[in-house]
Amino acid sequence: MTQSYAKSSLEIPALPEGYQIRRINADDYERGALETLKTLTTVGKISKEEFTELINTWDKNPEIYHTLLVLNPSGKVAAIGSIIVESKLIHKCGKVGHIEDIAVNRNEQGKKLGLTLIRRLINIGAEAGCYKVILDCDPANELFYVKCGLSRTGVEMQFRF
Amino acid sequence: MTQSYAKSSLEIPALPEGYQIRRINADDYERGALETLKTLTTVGKISKEEFTELINTWDKNPEIYHTLLVLNPSGKVAAIGSIIVESKLIHKCGKVGHIEDIAVNRNEQGKKLGLTLIRRLINIGAEAGCYKVILDCDPANELFYVKCGLSRTGVEMQFRF
Numbered sequence: 001m002t003q004s005y006a007k008s009s010l011e012i013p014a015l016p017e018g019y020q021i022r023r024i025n026a027d028d029y030e031r032g033a034l035e036t037l038k039t040l041t042t043v044g045k046i047s048k049e050e051f052t053e054l055i056n057t058w059d060k061n062p063e064i065y066h067t068l069l070v071l072n073p074s075g076k077v078a079a080i081g082s083i084i085v086e087s088k089l090i091h092k093c094g095k096v097g098h099i100e101d102i103a104v105n106r107n108e109q110g111k112k113l114g115l116t117l118i119r120r121l122i123n124i125g126a127e128a129g130c131y132k133v134i135l136d137c138d139p140a141n142e143l144f145y146v147k148c149g150l151s152r153t154g155v156e157m158q159f160r161f
Numbered sequence: 162m163t164q165s166y167a168k169s170s171l172e173i174p175a176l177p178e179g180y181q182i183r184r185i186n187a188d189d190y191e192r193g194a195l196e197t198l199k200t201l202t203t204v205g206k207i208s209k210e211e212f213t214e215l216i217n218t219w220d221k222n223p224e225i226y227h228t229l230l231v232l233n234p235s236g237k238v239a240a241i242g243s244i245i246v247e248s249k250l251i252h253k254c255g256k257v258g259h260i261e262d263i264a265v266n267r268n269e270q271g272k273k274l275g276l277t278l279i280r281r282l283i284n285i286g287a288e289a290g291c292y293k294v295i296l297d298c299d300p301a302n303e304l305f306y307v308k309c310g311l312s313r314t315g316v317e318m319q320f321r322f
Contacts (some may be wrong), residue, residue: 036250039168044253054254059287061222065248084247087226090262092205092278093215098259122320132321134297139316150318155300159283160293 010119010149013112018073021120024080026052028069031086032077032105038105066124070113078108083121085128097125099135171280174273182281185241186250189230193266201264215311227285231274235255239269244260246289258286260296279309286291 015021021041024033029051038045060063063085070097081102088094099121125133136156137145176182192211198204219226224246231240233307242263249255260282273300286294297317298306 034250041251042253042271043251046250046254050254051250052247054250057248058283061225064222064225082249084245086245086259086261087215087218088243088262089195089207089212089215090204091201093207093211096261098247100247101249108307125320126322132319132322134317134319136297136315136317137294142316142318145318148320150320152316153319154297154317155313156295156297156315156317157306158293158295158314159286159309159311161287161291 010122012119012123013116014114015070015113016096016111019070019078019111019113021068021070021100021116022037024058024069026055028048028077031069031071031075033069036077036105037101037103038079038109039106040061040101063128066121067093068117068120068124069115077105078111079104079113079117081121082119083124083133085125091131094132095128097121097128097130097133099125099133114144115148118145122149138158171283173280173284174277176231176274177272178278179223180239180272182229182231182232182273182277185216185219185228185230187216189238192230192232192236194241196263197238197241197262197266200267201262225288227282229278229281229285231269231278233269240265240274240278242278242282244285244294246286246291253294256286256289256291258282258289258291258294259304260286260294263296263321275305276309279306283310 029048034043034046063135065084067082069077072078082100084098084100086098088096102114122133168285190209195204195207210214225247228243230238233239245259245261247257249257263275
């Protein structure tokens with residue numbers, strides 16, 4: 001795995017001065033994790049207790065759930081994104097990383113935070129031994145993901161309840 | 162959740178006489194689970210120990226991993242498919258089901274086993290409280306998934322190691 005990771009590891013652009021990237025924790029409720037996610041889609045009203053419960057679920061399965069935050073110099077959440085590592089039978093009990101819910105706060109765009117985040121998530125997939133990382137997106141966002149190193153491979157189908 | 166499930170529950174076609182559908186277990190190694198998956202893609206050489214280890218990983222996370230098998234009257238695996246239930250922050254700590262690795266054995270096609278399997282997996286997603294179920298496929302298979310009740314929603318992007 002180490003060799004494969006070294007070979008595939010992607011260059012990660014430097015963050016602007018004073019920014020940092022790390023795994024999410026329950027205290028990030030106050031740092032604006034939900035506000036940043038609202039740039040992407042509907043989040044709804046989530047209490048601190050519900051937030052903490054979900055982080056606990058993720059932390060109980062650290063090999064599966066990886067959510068990263070970019071924090072700005074004021075300690076506020078500037079970007080957020082996740083990779084879910086799935087263990088499969090195919091490809092000799094291979095693993096696939098699913099990148100999900102990438103959001104960059106409206107006030108923090110144009111700083112390559114999204115690119116940095118995606119590449120860090122891809123490298124987490126490599127470290128976990130994935131043979132590929134995938135994500136689903138609107139065709140309008142395809143070019144951004146091409147810049148991140150991904151390429152189009154199929155169509156996403158959905159069933160909504 | 163119960164009400165939402167009842168509303169969204171999909172009709173499941175009856176299996177042919179003598180066929181059954183159930184969750185995978187370690188003994189299915191001898192029943193041809195891997196041979197059926199080979200209809201879909203590369204599986205490689207997997208030992209009974211490796212197979213059992215993966216099933217144990219899945220069983221340790223029963224809220225996340227759900228793999229179903231259709232068995233024929235001889236007890237051989239006729240079809241296999243999975244749904245991974247992901248817990249998110251967006252949509253008020255919502256859940257999304259990811260359908261993965263659907264395969265119908267070459268000798269068992271034309272019996273609507275794939276349709277039955279997909280609808281059972283979608284209903285597992287509903288029971289788990291998912292607000293949607295998604296899957297990625299080759300555009301050539303889109304019509305089959307439309308017959309199963311899904312519709313196109315985006316593009317799948319990948320990064321291969």
